[in-house]
Amino acid sequence: xxxxxxxIVLLLLITASLLFACLFSNTRKSNINNIKYVFLFIGDxxxxxxxxxxxxxxxxVKGNDLDxxxxxxxxxxxxxxxxxxxxxxxxxxxxxxxxxALASGKLIQNTKVNLDKDGNKTVPITYDLKQRKHMKIGxxxxxxxxxxxxAGFYAYCDxxxxxxxxxxxxxxxxxxxxxxxxxxxxSEEFENSYKEKGYKYLSNQDEYNxxxxxxxxxxxxxxxxxxxxxxxxxxxVSISKYLEMALKVVDNKDGFFLMVESGMIDTAAHNNDAKGxxxxxxxxxxxxxxxxxxxxxxxxxxxxxxxxDHETGxxxxxxxxxxxxxxKDITMIIKSAENYLNNSKDSTQEKLKTIVNRFSIKxxxxxxxxxxxxxxxxxxxxxxxxxxxxxxxxxxxxxNFHADNHTGLSVPVYVYGDKNKLFTGEYTTAEFxxxxxxxxx
Ligand SMILES: [Zn+2]
Numbered sequence: 001x002x003x004x005x006x007x008i009v010l011l012l013l014i015t016a017s018l019l020f021a022c023l024f025s026n027t028r029k030s031n032i033n034n035i036k037y038v039f040l041f042i043g044d045x046x047x048x049x050x051x052x053x054x055x056x057x058x059x060x061v062k063g064n065d066l067d068x069x070x071x072x073x074x075x076x077x078x079x080x081x082x083x084x085x086x087x088x089x090x091x092x093x094x095x096x097x098x099x100x101a102l103a104s105g106k107l108i109q110n111t112k113v114n115l116d117k118d119g120n121k122t123v124p125i126t127y128d129l130k131q132r133k134h135m136k137i138g139x140x141x142x143x144x145x146x147x148x149x150x151a152g153f154y155a156y157c158d159x160x161x162x163x164x165x166x167x168x169x170x171x172x173x174x175x176x177x178x179x180x181x182x183x184x185x186x187s188e189e190f191e192n193s194y195k196e197k198g199y200k201y202l203s204n205q206d207e208y209n210x211x212x213x214x215x216x217x218x219x220x221x222x223x224x225x226x227x228x229x230x231x232x233x234x235x236x237v238s239i240s241k242y243l244e245m246a247l248k249v250v251d252n253k254d255g256f257f258l259m260v261e262s263g264m265i266d267t268a269a270h271n272n273d274a275k276g277x278x279x280x281x282x283x284x285x286x287x288x289x290x291x292x293x294x295x296x297x298x299x300x301x302x303x304x305x306x307x308x309d310h311e312t313g314x315x316x317x318x319x320x321x322x323x324x325x326x327x328k329d330i331t332m333i334i335k336s337a338e339n340y341l342n343n344s345k346d347s348t349q350e351k352l353k354t355i356v357n358r359f360s361i362k363x364x365x366x367x368x369x370x371x372x373x374x375x376x377x378x379x380x381x382x383x384x385x386x387x388x389x390x391x392x393x394x395x396x397x398x399x400n401f402h403a404d405n406h407t408g409l410s411v412p413v414y415v416y417g418d419k420n421k422l423f424t425g426e427y428t429t430a431e432f433x434x435x436x437x438x439x440x441x
Pocket of ligand 1: 096
């Protein structure tokens with residue numbers, strides 16, 4: 001009798017644990033299998049130094065003390081991983097190789113777009129999601145639509161700079177929404193291809209207002225330029241405005257995949273422009289907030305990933321006594337200063353006044369004296385003035401740049417909606433792509 005009872009209890013226990021295991025695995029499965037809305041944000045040239053610096057700068061400008069630090073939208077995400085980002089032929093990657101690897105999961109050589117060393121195509125995940133899951137696809141950047149990072153998500157080319165070859169591939173994707181500053185490889189072939197494939201090409205606010213979910217779009221900026229964040233006026237386009245436009249088109253029952261690039265963190269870092277980096281990481285942050293708003297209505301079905309493609313500038317954040325907040329009153333990007341100095345018809349005195357104002361340089365400072373001398377001796381070549389401005393930003397903030405190009409530093413991967421923590425740990429770009437394909441089955 002006793003034996004019988006023990007057997008029954010054991011059987012009951014086994015049944016209960018099997019039932020529990022079954023239920024648990026179903027929950028796990030449903031958590032990773034119901035992702036329908038995917039936002040992949042890429043900060044071009046962004047690794048931890050750019051993120052940390054911007055976050056700390058924002059806190060100091062707001063006067064937040066160390067007990068009340070505010071975070072960027074994405075550093076609050078509860079899953080964080082680290083991605084090694086070498087390319088197929090170098091420990092340091094360029095943007096086309098990195099974007100292609102993020103999209104396709106295969107390492108390729110620098111300057112190539114989705115072509116491996118034997119010339120074989122490495123197919124981006126976007127094509128798979130479009131064909132197999134009927135998801136709508138959107139590609140957004142503040143650089144040109146055929147620039148290296150966006151191209152990595154739709155194009156094949158043996159040279160990232162061959163824009164006339166990349167641009168006509170936009171329309172052959174059948175993807176739903178493209179937006180950027182302009183199309184660098186605009187040509188007759190590109191024009192014919194988008195018209196033939198039924199795309200609407202929009203280039204001003206009146207045209208943007210006509211966007212509906214029933215069409216496919218190629219959207220560019222009114223003056224072929226998306227301004228840097230700190231130089232934007234109310235009417236200007238930005239990646240945030242593009243993302244809002246994209247959601248009108250791609251939000252549907254089959255889901256979507258949106259790649260959104262903040263492309264000018266890289267440009268600023270190449271120029272060793274500390275304030276420029278802040279401006280563009282904050283641009284990324286604003287766009288991520290739009291995705292988070294969307295996720296409020298679809299918390300279980302939304303995946304938001306924020307990462308960089310590589311670090312640029314070998315940026316270091318100084319040591320005790322750094323004063324990032326001193327960059328607060330700078331309202332001009334160094335690249336814009338260069339364009340202004342080289343192209344404006346203003347007199348030398350007017351140019352000096354503009355630069356001094358926009359960079360908030362004190363008139364009794366050594367920088368002012370040096371700047372004034374260099375301006376007077378420039379003779380149409382302002383490279384020394386530009387170098388002085390870069391140095392000035394670094395001196396007043398404590399920030400340093402040790403390179404004017406990409407470095408091999410790993411990049412963080414911030415993930416919202418990854419309930420099974422697939423993206424924790426350290427992995428290669430190929431493994432990143434595998435995780436992405438696993439979570440959007
Ligand atoms: Zn890049």
